[in-house]
Amino acid sequence: xxxxxxxTIGNEILIGQVVDTNSSRIAAALEEAGIRVTRMVSFxxxxxxxxxxxxxxxxxxxxxxxxxxxxxxxxxxxxxxxAELSGSTGYVEHAGQLAIIHDILHSRGLDMLExxxxxxxxxxxxxxxxxxxxxxxxxxxxxPTDSFxxxxxxxxxxxxxxxxxxPDIMQDIRAHYPLTNILHRSLMVYGLAESALSELIAxxxxxxPDEMHLAYLPHPLTGIRLRLSIYGGMHEEQEARVEEQIxxxxxxxxxxxxSDQDDTxxxxxxxxxxxxxxxxxxxxxxxxxxxxxxxxxxxxxxAYYLGSVTSYAVSVKEKVLGVPAETIEKFGVVSGEVAAAMxxxxxxxxxxxYAISTTGLAGPDGDALNxxxxxxxxxAGPNGVKTEKRHFRNDxxxxxxxxxxxxxxxxxxxxxxxxxH
Amino acid sequence: xxxxxxxTIGNEILIGQVVDTNSSRIAAALEEAGIRVTRMVSFxxxxxxxxxxxxxxxxxxxxxxxxxxxxxxxxxxxxxxxAELSGSTGYVEHAGQLAIIHDILHSRGLDMLExxxxxxxxxxxxxxxxxxxxxxxxxxxxxPTDSFxxxxxxxxxxxxxxxxxxPDIMQDIRAHYPLTNILHRSLMVYGLAESALSELIAxxxxxxPDEMHLAYLPHPLTGIRLRLSIYGGMHEEQEARVEEQIxxxxxxxxxxxxSDQDDTxxxxxxxxxxxxxxxxxxxxxxxxxxxxxxxxxxxxxxAYYLGSVTSYAVSVKEKVLGVPAETIEKFGVVSGEVAAAMxxxxxxxxxxxYAISTTGLAGPDGDALNxxxxxxxxxAGPNGVKTEKRHFRNDxxxxxxxxxxxxxxxxxxxxxxxxxH
Numbered sequence: 001x002x003x004x005x006x007x008t009i010g011n012e013i014l015i016g017q018v019v020d021t022n023s024s025r026i027a028a029a030l031e032e033a034g035i036r037v038t039r040m041v042s043f044x045x046x047x048x049x050x051x052x053x054x055x056x057x058x059x060x061x062x063x064x065x066x067x068x069x070x071x072x073x074x075x076x077x078x079x080x081x082x083a084e085l086s087g088s089t090g091y092v093e094h095a096g097q098l099a100i101i102h103d104i105l106h107s108r109g110l111d112m113l114e115x116x117x118x119x120x121x122x123x124x125x126x127x128x129x130x131x132x133x134x135x136x137x138x139x140x141x142x143x144p145t146d147s148f149x150x151x152x153x154x155x156x157x158x159x160x161x162x163x164x165x166x167p168d169i170m171q172d173i174r175a176h177y178p179l180t181n182i183l184h185r186s187l188m189v190y191g192l193a194e195s196a197l198s199e200l201i202a203x204x205x206x207x208x209p210d211e212m213h214l215a216y217l218p219h220p221l222t223g224i225r226l227r228l229s230i231y232g233g234m235h236e237e238q239e240a241r242v243e244e245q246i247x248x249x250x251x252x253x254x255x256x257x258x259s260d261q262d263d264t265x266x267x268x269x270x271x272x273x274x275x276x277x278x279x280x281x282x283x284x285x286x287x288x289x290x291x292x293x294x295x296x297x298x299x300x301x302x303a304y305y306l307g308s309v310t311s312y313a314v315s316v317k318e319k320v321l322g323v324p325a326e327t328i329e330k331f332g333v334v335s336g337e338v339a340a341a342m343x344x345x346x347x348x349x350x351x352x353x354y355a356i357s358t359t360g361l362a363g364p365d366g367d368a369l370n371x372x373x374x375x376x377x378x379x380a381g382p383n384g385v386k387t388e389k390r391h392f393r394n395d396x397x398x399x400x401x402x403x404x405x406x407x408x409x410x411x412x413x414x415x416x417x418x419x420x421h
Numbered sequence: 422x423x424x425x426x427x428x429t430i431g432n433e434i435l436i437g438q439v440v441d442t443n444s445s446r447i448a449a450a451l452e453e454a455g456i457r458v459t460r461m462v463s464f465x466x467x468x469x470x471x472x473x474x475x476x477x478x479x480x481x482x483x484x485x486x487x488x489x490x491x492x493x494x495x496x497x498x499x500x501x502x503x504a505e506l507s508g509s510t511g512y513v514e515h516a517g518q519l520a521i522i523h524d525i526l527h528s529r530g531l532d533m534l535e536x537x538x539x540x541x542x543x544x545x546x547x548x549x550x551x552x553x554x555x556x557x558x559x560x561x562x563x564x565p566t567d568s569f570x571x572x573x574x575x576x577x578x579x580x581x582x583x584x585x586x587x588p589d590i591m592q593d594i595r596a597h598y599p600l601t602n603i604l605h606r607s608l609m610v611y612g613l614a615e616s617a618l619s620e621l622i623a624x625x626x627x628x629x630p631d632e633m634h635l636a637y638l639p640h641p642l643t644g645i646r647l648r649l650s651i652y653g654g655m656h657e658e659q660e661a662r663v664e665e666q667i668x669x670x671x672x673x674x675x676x677x678x679x680s681d682q683d684d685t686x687x688x689x690x691x692x693x694x695x696x697x698x699x700x701x702x703x704x705x706x707x708x709x710x711x712x713x714x715x716x717x718x719x720x721x722x723x724a725y726y727l728g729s730v731t732s733y734a735v736s737v738k739e740k741v742l743g744v745p746a747e748t749i750e751k752f753g754v755v756s757g758e759v760a761a762a763m764x765x766x767x768x769x770x771x772x773x774x775y776a777i778s779t780t781g782l783a784g785p786d787g788d789a790l791n792x793x794x795x796x797x798x799x800x801a802g803p804n805g806v807k808t809e810k811r812h813f814r815n816d817x818x819x820x821x822x823x824x825x826x827x828x829x830x831x832x833x834x835x836x837x838x839x840x841x842h
Contacts, residue, residue, distance in 0.1 A: 014458045016449025017638050021440050023463075028437025037435045038470070042444075042461040049459070108814075160816070217438050282731075288717025289710035292731045296709025299785050299817060307737035309730050310703075310713045316728035316771050320741070350737050364720050396720060 068157030321345030489578030742766030
């Protein structure tokens with residue numbers, strides 16, 4: 001098995017100013033290709049630190065991927081250290097990257113300065129993968145040398161650029177290393193805790209052939225991503241065998257599966273609405289805009305999403321959504337009756353086909369009737385209105401996420417039911 | 422200067438399933454105390470890996486902080502390796518942590534199993550800091566031994582618990598290490614790019630005494646946090662000297678400073694509204710609910726926030742917000758005129774004192790009249806309505822954040838202006 005190390009270079013990581021998300025994205029890509037990441041290391045913009053740490057990783061791993069330290073200012077010194085480490089005798093200007101730098105500056109209305117031009121200079125012992133998203137090129141150093149037998153990929157630190165370079169470096173790795181055939185399939189599951197899901201599919205999981213491996217990847221907004229991987233064998237045959245297992249798993253889980261690719265609830269709901277030719281609106285109280293934010297995070301959501309009302313104040317519930325004052329008085333703001341009236345209200349006001357609503361207590365405080373973490377969710381549609389109550393035990397931020405995901409899932413199940421009639 | 426290493430133990434980090442946020446939080450706390458973090462390392466749940474990596478860090482640093490690998494299942498082996506490394510001769514049960522485990526299980530309606538009880542067992546060569554937020558105690562190993570001269574703090578990996586343990590371990594570090602006196606003050610600044618800010622305050626920064634240090638900590642939602650630190654000297658004297666510099670800096674920056682502590686725009690706007698005894702509503706188009714989500718993320722926001730309308734569809738702009746069809750036709754949806762009508766509309770509908778609005782193009786597509794990244798922001802208040810246009814060059818997600826922060830800042834400046842009259 002091929003082993004890899006991921007290195008993050010930059011003082012901003014070490015002082016806790018920036019969370020390193022690049023390493024995780026790179027690790028996920030390597031893992032999907034069957035490469036084992038044995039270590040991630042972060043260290044500072046310091047010649048001796050960079051040299052020591054890179055020497056150490058190059059001795060222990062087949063592939064070393066670094067991010068950061070490639071900026072034009074003098075505190076960024078990764079390029080100089082890599083020139084030294086690779087025994088380069090000087091720098092050469094890379095015409096392709098220089099043209100990209102020129103384009104980027106031009107689009108911002110800026111002239112090319114010496115400091116910009118220097119970004120296209122690379123040590124003469126490296127190969128360049130052009131970085132179309134920024135000024136610093138990706139550098140590839142192949143080290144079958146006296147000291148090391150490894151390849152080093154140096155990526156820029158800006159997350160947008162580092163993540164953008166992943167497909168290119170994965171292609172280079174595939175071209176130079178004998179990777180095990182590995183095939184992944186994902187199912188997105190919502191509505192079961194990890195332990196309950198594990199119990200439910202235990203007989204299926206226990207019967208999996210040895211070369212297949214199942215991973216649980218949970219997230220508060222998307223539920224659990226089940227990833228089935230198969231190692232070795234021929235590609236077509238693998239696909240058929242994995243497909244067979246996926247079909248069985250879908251039978252066990254039923255409509256708890258909302259997608260068979262890496263996906264989100266909001267994108268799934270969007271596809272269902274498009275398929276049904278229907279529109280959506282939302283009335284949010286305790287979720288405060290998060291549901292609307294999630295739905296509109298999907299590019300193209302304006303095709304089916306009309307809008308929402310965040311009714312934080314009782315007066316807005318009554319005046320904008322038309323929730324009767326006596327309903328609030330009789331049942332309380334956090335009640336199924338108010339959730340139903342909110343969903344029906346926003347559906348009417350926006351003239352949408354479907355509407356979802358939330359009313360609850362995200363925290364830090366509960367009220368006289370309900371503990372923190374209580375939420376009522378309403379779904380109104382062509383066949384009437386339905387409400388459901390849920391209770392979570394999290395802090396304010398996490399409760400808002402869980403309430404929102406739960407509402408999107410209840411809506412998904414309702415649209416599915418309506419579509420099946 | 423005291424040197425520290427932060428280690429993250431767990432396969433879930435190495436396969437890119439989980440982003441390590443613990444290290445960043447711990448690093449920030451160490452840095453604020455004047456301790457230099459030289460390395461962060463992540464490695465897997467494997468005896469040899471843990472031993473090798475911890476030996477290496479204990480040789481190079483004064484303080485080693487680990488998170489993860491303390492769970493009750495057999496794949497978590499940090500505790501066993503620490504027992505070995507510390508020369509412990511066995512395990513002892515910690516009565517205090519056992520009582521906490523009992524309480525946690527009881528509150529969830531569960532009985533104590535052998536696997537739960539084992540969580541209170543710790544190597545006999547460690548000291549325990551109780552973990553009230555979870556079942557695994559924090560373990561402190563003091564290593565003035567033949568091999569190492571360092572202290573190791575082993576924290577649980579659950580972020581909630583790891584972050585919760587930071588104050589306790591910082592207290593222990595202060596009690597055992599001679600830390601330099603260090604004092605930090607923060608100013609939150611919005612409305613200037615880092616380079617422009619740097620240029621503006623250059624004369625002030627250049628004149629800073631040697632023992633003072635300025636750091637720029639930028640974030641798309643909060644602008645730039647300027648942190649001024651002073652090393653050495655007596656506490657009271659330090660405070661007076663830093664205060665003097667802060668006063669000067671505030672004079673230079675004026676109302677671009679929105680807070681003199683670590684803070685957010687939405688919390689600042691909330692305080693201003695409370696002070697003015699005024700209420701707020703929002704009308705969002707391209708920001709899709711993010712502004713409302715930010716405002717309602719602040720606990721207690723229901724005291725001044727009435728609600729919002731997300732008017733994604735033109736019909737909702739017209740029907741719910743009362744934007745005249747001819748305004749949209751004449752000026753286009755993305756226009757100052759529509760932003761003004763949206764703000765006035767939601768102000769009227771919710772009967773709020775202030776209202777903010779956004780209409781723009783977050784991406785991926787622009788329209789015939791405006792490029793991606795264009796936004797018009799409206800602010801309506803007791804003294805009329807104002808609009809401003811902005812243009813950013815980011816992806817959809819980042820544009821939504823920048824639009825939202827910009828709107829909150831324009832609102833903040835308007836309230837300040839109104840309060841000063």
